[in-house]
Amino acid sequence: MEITGKSKIMFVLADPVDHVRASAVLNAYFAGIGEDVATSPLHVRPDDLPAVVGAIRHMNNVVGFGVTIPHKVAIAALLDEISQNARLIGAVNFVKRTRDGRLVGDNMDAPGFISALLNRGCTISGKRVLQLGAGGAGRATALAMAQARAAELWISNRDPVKAQALADAIQALHPETKVTAGADTAENFDLIVNTTSLGMLSDDPLPIDVSGISNTTVVYDIIVNPPVTRLMVTAAARGAVTIGGKAMLDEQMALVADFIRR
Numbered sequence: 652m653e654i655t656g657k658s659k660i661m662f663v664l665a666d667p668v669d670h671v672r673a674s675a676v677l678n679a680y681f682a683g684i685g686e687d688v689a690t691s692p693l694h695v696r697p698d699d700l701p702a703v704v705g706a707i708r709h710m711n712n713v714v715g716f717g718v719t720i721p722h723k724v725a726i727a728a729l730l731d732e733i734s735q736n737a738r739l740i741g742a743v744n745f746v747k748r749t750r751d752g753r754l755v756g757d758n759m760d761a762p763g764f765i766s767a768l769l770n771r772g773c774t775i776s777g778k779r780v781l782q783l784g785a786g787g788a789g790r791a792t793a794l795a796m797a798q799a800r801a802a803e804l805w806i807s808n809r810d811p812v813k814a815q816a817l818a819d820a821i822q823a824l825h826p827e828t829k830v831t832a833g834a835d836t837a838e839n840f841d842l843i844v845n846t847t848s849l850g851m852l853s854d855d856p857l858p859i860d861v862s863g864i865s866n867t868t869v870v871y872d873i874i875v876n877p878p879v880t881r882l883m884v885t886a887a888a889r890g891a892v893t894i895g896g897k898a899m900l901d902e903q904m905a906l907v908a909d910f911i912r913r
């Protein structure tokens with residue numbers, strides 16, 4: 652689609668920038684739904700972030716910008732407002748530029764994660780869920796599952812200290828969900844979510860022993876690339892319903908699109 656003066660402009664701020672794919676994904680998404688929105692990667696070094704954000708305030712055809720490594724935390728201090736979710740997750744991944752030029756930091760990970768599940772007819776309320784991983788993305792998904800009133804949330808991680816720290820943080824926010832660090836079996840969970848990076852490379856081991864997975868388990872792997880991971884293939888062979896990271900990404904796009912239409 653041709654970029655004109657009528658196009659709505661977005662950026663993805665990153666350093667390094669070579670690996671950034673979010674802008675291409677956003678462009679494909681908006682082209683697909685016939686909306687005149689163009690997104691460009693912007694290579695912004697950490698020291699230059701305040702100046703770039705200051706300049707974007709004056710760019711009246713910019714509707715927002717994505718934020719990725721290494722700016723997801725530092726950006727918060729430069730904005731006018733931060734959504735509650737971005738504050739709780741401790742990271743901003745999208746900044747909305749309102750019509751009056753205000754910059755509002757948000758995090759689309761948690762709502763995108765939940766929407767993709769709901770689209771598949773999976774609810775979390777009252778369920779027993781296992782999360783693998785306790786990194787940045789894992790913080791958002793754990794919070795989302797507690798917000799969605801999981802009955803029990805188990806968090807397992809290579810570094811158990813991080814699993815415990817995340818479990819404690821989520822438990823303090825959501826006393827109604829029983830949050831536990833640990834769990835090395837996949838047995839008796841309604842939902843298993845992989846937020847580790849295991850599965851991105853073809854020779855990665857599975858992130859968990861899959862013998863406990865059955866046709867009553869939902870397995871959600873938030874890895875985007877490859878779109879179908881070995882965990883998903885193995886779980887599907889055991890009869891599980893599987894969901895991939897592309898669905899979560901698409902829901903995040905839909906949230907951005909909703910904001911832009913306002």
Ligand code: ATR
Pocket residue numbers: 783784785786787788789808809810813846847848849
């Ligand atoms: P992201 O922002 O994608 O969540 P991250 O914050 O670096 O990235 O988190 C990566 C997650 O994958 C962590 O849970 C990490 O485990 P550690 O906290 O122990 O580092 C997990 N992970 C990465 N490589 C792993 C591996 N080889 N085996 C098991 N877990 C791994």
